Amino acid sequence: MINIAVLGHGVVGSGVVEVIETNQEYIAKNVGDNVYVKRILDLRDFDVPYADKFTKDYADILNDPEISIVVEVMGGINPAYDFSKAALRHQKSVVTSNKELVAAKGAKLLRLAKENNVNYYFEASVGGGIPIIRPLHSCLAANQIDEIAGILNGTSNFILTKMISEQMPFEDALKMAQALGYAEKNPTADVDGHDACRKICILASLAYGKHIYPDSVPTQGIGEITLEDVDYAESNDCVIKLIGRVKKVDEQGHVLCMVSPALLHKQSQLAGISDVFNGILVRGNATGDVVFYGRGAGKLPTASAVVADVIDVAKAKGTTAALTWEDDGVNYVVDYRNTRCDYYIRLSACDTDKQQAVKEIQKQFGEVRYLSRPKQPENELAFVVNDMLERDLLEKEQILSAENIYLVNKIRILNY
Amino acid sequence: MINIAVLGHGVVGSGVVEVIETNQEYIAKNVGDNVYVKRILDLRDFDVPYADKFTKDYADILNDPEISIVVEVMGGINPAYDFSKAALRHQKSVVTSNKELVAAKGAKLLRLAKENNVNYYFEASVGGGIPIIRPLHSCLAANQIDEIAGILNGTSNFILTKMISEQMPFEDALKMAQALGYAEKNPTADVDGHDACRKICILASLAYGKHIYPDSVPTQGIGEITLEDVDYAESNDCVIKLIGRVKKVDEQGHVLCMVSPALLHKQSQLAGISDVFNGILVRGNATGDVVFYGRGAGKLPTASAVVADVIDVAKAKGTTAALTWEDDGVNYVVDYRNTRCDYYIRLSACDTDKQQAVKEIQKQFGEVRYLSRPKQPENELAFVVNDMLERDLLEKEQILSAENIYLVNKIRILNY
Missing domain, CATH: 3.30.360.10 (Dihydrodipicolinate Reductase; domain 2)
Structure with missing residues (x-):
């Protein structure tokens, strides 16, 4: 018997209980053992058939040696972060759908899991029910x-x-x-x-x-x-x-x-x-x-991704070391202004002559490809420009604005 | 060092060698050890920089205790089936892209892998580079x-x-x-x-x-x-x-x-x-x-799926028992003629009066929704019919044919 605890009985938490209940036999066959929700932590009271599982005291879960997996589906950084750390330190694996916490503290929690020879899994944090x-x-x-x-x-x-x-x-x-x-x-x-x-x-x-x-x-x-x-x-x-x-x-x-x-x-x-x-x-x-x-969301799709992680943890022996990343304090994100992109640009030339505006656009961007739309106002101009250095575009916006040609919107054109 | 052998140096086989070469560092980091192509089995001669790895004698691979994984990318049932069985019996895991073999002998090879505490993996057999x-x-x-x-x-x-x-x-x-x-x-x-x-x-x-x-x-x-x-x-x-x-x-x-x-x-x-x-x-x-x-196909996508399996096998300890199925001798496929489906049906009424044909169709199918196409001949009739029992449709075809109304084509309409 694999005993788990669920932290938070909101949409996803109640979904986890439901998926484990509905697909009980199927899961048992897959894991080679029964998976059982032993405790649920929530400060609220619920009128559900399994009301006896509820506790308001996390210590009941933390100090229960039978519980080997903690499902954290509370959302938010606190107290989810503290609860997750405590579980890992008690050699309980943690499975989560909490993207905010994984994005903020993932490296730390993954390291802590490794140190304690357990796992920190987060399939449900991205793409809900999509395995990604x-x-x-x-x-x-x-x-x-x-x-x-x-x-x-x-x-x-x-x-x-x-x-x-x-x-x-x-x-x-x-x-x-x-x-x-x-x-x-x-x-x-x-x-x-x-x-x-x-x-x-x-x-x-x-x-x-x-x-x-x-x-x-x-x-x-x-x-x-x-x-x-x-x-x-x-x-x-x-x-x-x-x-x-x-x-x-x-x-x-x-x-x-x-x-x-x-x-x-x-x-x-x-x-x-x-x-x-x-x-x-x-x-x-x-x-x-x-x-x-x-x-990408919804009660049962997200819950099923959580339960898939639970199954994987139940089957894993020790830490699955490679599903991890490091935090070495360096910011690896480059300044996007130094990169190039195609753009759709929409300008308003209300306060200037349209021919003049077209000339000015040519001066700044060279030959562009104009777009049109139904009911396009006389002084609205929209076009596509290729392979712009993002920094240059920001500069050209300033120059045009000084000529009373105002940027209404600009949107990147991506090639996927 | 994880030593592997590749059986077959065709499109996929040479791709496997290429992917392992190109992504060497990345793979080593992922596995925690180097993955090295030690031998390649092919009856043909190849003028490639790694010509020294080739052998025409499978015994060179089978009897090499350093080789722990055999990649079978020969295709076809024979001799791939015998080679795979021999590898598994020598406690070597087998990774394959050979859908024909997996579809024909999968259950047997999976059981043999389990008996020998190794793995038989086949990610590349379906969907090429798509993880499925x-x-x-x-x-x-x-x-x-x-x-x-x-x-x-x-x-x-x-x-x-x-x-x-x-x-x-x-x-x-x-x-x-x-x-x-x-x-x-x-x-x-x-x-x-x-x-x-x-x-x-x-x-x-x-x-x-x-x-x-x-x-x-x-x-x-x-x-x-x-x-x-x-x-x-x-x-x-x-x-x-x-x-x-x-x-x-x-x-x-x-x-x-x-x-x-x-x-x-x-x-x-x-x-x-x-x-x-x-x-x-x-x-x-x-x-x-x-x-x-x-x-779903192609040299590098398929090869990358094979290599992903190699990595997984290299990391696995013993058989991954659940990735398997049984052959109990029963045919579990139901007779489709007892199931229901929506249909597009195209008929030719060349040898009969069109009004008569329409009446006959109504008699057989009730109210149907007719479709049209450019340059539709006078005596061609196409329509959609819902929720037909497949067996009834086959019967109605016969009846219409007796009335000189011939089925030209019928295609299921599926709801995905």
Whole structure:
């Protein structure tokens, strides 16, 4: 009998109990032993058939020698961090869906797990029910990973999908996402890209072996995308998606890592990923592009990823050393302003003559390819410019603004 | 030092040597030891820098106690089967890309590996460079697998893509595939669905634990698909794909398993998988639909999957017992004629009055939804019929044929 404890009886926590209950026989066959939820930690009271499992005192779990695996699905840094450390120090493996904690403290918790000859697993922290952590690590082991790019946040993808396919304005799409339970009352973490940022940090750390901290990663959300941008993208045969990405820059471990909206050509495998679905593209030097697709959130998909980790821990003997990364105090994220990218740019020339504006644009950018949209105002200009040094673009914005030509929006065009 | 031997220096075999060479450092870091190709078995002579590794005598490998892993990338049943058995009996793990052998003898080789406390791994046998065997087994461990469906053959997918996107006739598309090296001179295994059949058998065996033999699986290729069918599919907002699929029927292990062309709605995640790419959809009871996408063949993608297995074997201690299935002599594949499916049906009523034909169709099928295509001949009728018992459809074909209304083609409509 493998006894586990679940910390937090929210959406994911109750899902874990449900998945273990529903698939009991199947799991027992897989593990070669029964997996049993012995205790659940939550400060709230629940009217459920298994109410006798609940405790409000973590010591009941920590000091129970029968409990060998602790499932931390509380979310947030504290007290999850302290609870996880304590469990590892008591030689209990920890399985988590807590992307915030893994992104902030992953290296430390992985080291602590190793020191105590147990495991710290986090498959559910990225991509919900999509298997990505283990395939990235184990199945692509023979590849050098050149690049990873993903639609990592279901809420913002839902909003963008509504904007693209139904011409629904951002605010309405956000309200619908909230009404459907896809977005929180305070949608900042999803809409501003912070959630995607944590996830790309975890993937980057795992792929390149060095802890990439969220606050070192330039992060831009979807709040400034409008239906006008969606229309221009459409005229360029593209859709707009929120993309978290990391790209190997050199052999010393430096990476380009950022979160931003991007125009993707409709033929991209990521372009067709709609609604609340997530998709992650891994570009390996031998395997080429591999894409993983599925529900990136939700009670049962996330819970099933947690339970898959529980099963793996139950079967593992000692630490699985290689599923890890280091924190050597160095920031490996390069300054994106020194890199090059294709761009979609939209300008307003309301306060200047349009012909003059076109001349000025040519002066700054050379030949550009103009885009058009239905109901395009006379003095709105949108175009595509290739292979811009990001730093130059920021400078050109300033120069144009001095000529009364104002940047309304600019979005990277990515090639996945 | 982990010494390996490679059996067969064809496309995949030379790729394995190349991937191990190119990613040497990366692999050593991952395994915690160097991986070295010590011997290569091939009857041909090769002018390569590592010519000294070659042998024509398998005994040189079998009797070398330093070689702990044998990579079998010869293809075909014999002598690959005998060589694999001999390696396992000599306590050497075997890694293979040989789908024909795994589909035919998997259960026996897996049992032999277990008896000798070594491993038999076959990630590269399905989906080339796409990680699918291990994610299916390990990451989805917490799910009961309801269904698996895949575009499993890159050659036939390339041909269908050309037919769909460029209106290229089947014969021309096949010639192009041959010219590009995607199809063999004798394209039967690809075009007639046998290759896809072997792969779905491997996935089915792994997912449900019982050996599913290719000859028990009804298999239909793409040879009868015409541009007319492609047009009718388009008018129904669908594309035609060659789909291998397996579906759980009951708790006793029975499955519906078959390979056939299918109409997929354009919004399906499998519909967008084009050219030589493969995609596999796994439907779990907790995780919902998860899709894996990438290059299903090719030298480096396939070789990288083989090398990933080599790394895993090198890290494993003893047999990884659960990655296995049994052969208890029972045929678990149910008769598809007793199952129900939606259908696209195309009939020719050349030898009868069209109004009479429409009446006859109504008599047989009730209300159907007619489709149309450009340049549709007067006496061609195409329609969609829902939820047909397959056996009834076969019967109705006979009845209509007696009325001089002939079936030209019928293709299942699947819901993925």
